[in-house]
Amino acid sequence: MNPQVPNPNRVLVIDDSDSIHKLVIARLRPEGLEVIGEFDGERGIERAVADQPDVILLDIGLPNVDGFEVCRRLKEHPSTRNIPIIFLTGTADTESKVRGLDLGAVDYVTKPFDQVELRARVRAALRTKRLQDILEQQSFLDGLTGLWNRSYLDRRLESELNVARRYGRPLTLVLADVDHFKRVNDSLGHLFGDIVLQGIAEGLRAYARRSDIVARYGGEEFAILLTDTNLRSAVHVSERLRMSAEGRHFEARSEIVGVTASFGVACSEEIGPTLTPEELIRAADQALYASKDAGRNCVHVYRNGELLLTTGDPGVLGN
């Protein structure tokens, strides 16, 4: 998966009055916004978690859980913390406004609301949200290659491993390391080394599948997370990635330099149900080192504690 454009803007209204829902829909739809709604606090929180709106319009006087409590909980929950909340309420006293804003709301609009003002305030909240999303995404991108960075991969690995365990699906991790990178760097310079890394990254991204998560894991090391993919399929993908590196040539001064990479593959199915992210990384790392030891530019897999060379011998995994 590559960095994506955010979804079309969606507004969640949490208000106990149907008249307000209809009114907000009529006033915000001409802005091209999708409006969804809930009538009480608990359901509002559930909906926010499930549907990830871009802005929440929140009433204060709600049955059961009041708007302040809803705001507090939304700001506590990791998946809703960054969604801007605008209080939309008939309660106009200063104390309530201060309380709402101090709980983390970005704005406070009183009912009856002026439609032009509401639209402008929603637009402003969306602008801030968009910048925040971009910042957050940037913090998960590798500056040199544009791939995901290690901290993103570590997060995804953990969550994908949970999914894989829960649904009994295989998850495979591929580690790749550029061969003799230090030699390239030392003889042709760091700038050239950077160009090599960018080229290898481009190849990995081009030859990985859409659902694969390609990251720069460190220095000259890359990691590719293959969801819902068993060892055998992962070997096919890895072989393709290996060839994408092998087929690339870089021009340095007057010479053409070819670079290769070594690969290590480990699948959650081969390790067991209590698998941790660290164990999967360790297994893939062992396979990667086996590829280095075997002369580089090849793929090894970790299977049942064994390290098997698959390059040039795809039948080694059996049929």
Next chain:
Amino acid sequence: MDPIRSSYEADPDMLEIVCDFARELPARVAKLEALLAARAFAELQTLAHQLKGAGGGYGFTPITDVAAQLEQALKSGAPEPAIKDCTERLCETLRAVVVPEQP
């Protein structure tokens, strides 16, 4: 009392929901009267609060004004005759609302 018309009647985005809102008002009047008779003041305050918030949004500023007076009276614990008076005034206001004609 003079008839009350929505200031958004001419807004095509609004006409349909203004009609819906206006058509539901007789039911709100009945509810206000019932709550007053039952002396269910907390619920009466909630309803007044909602009408205050919605009325102006539908182009009926007088509803917001009168509902705000009722809410304030209930919030400040005004004597019952004052509350009765405010509730009746709100009912009268709601009854004066004209349902716009849809083309």
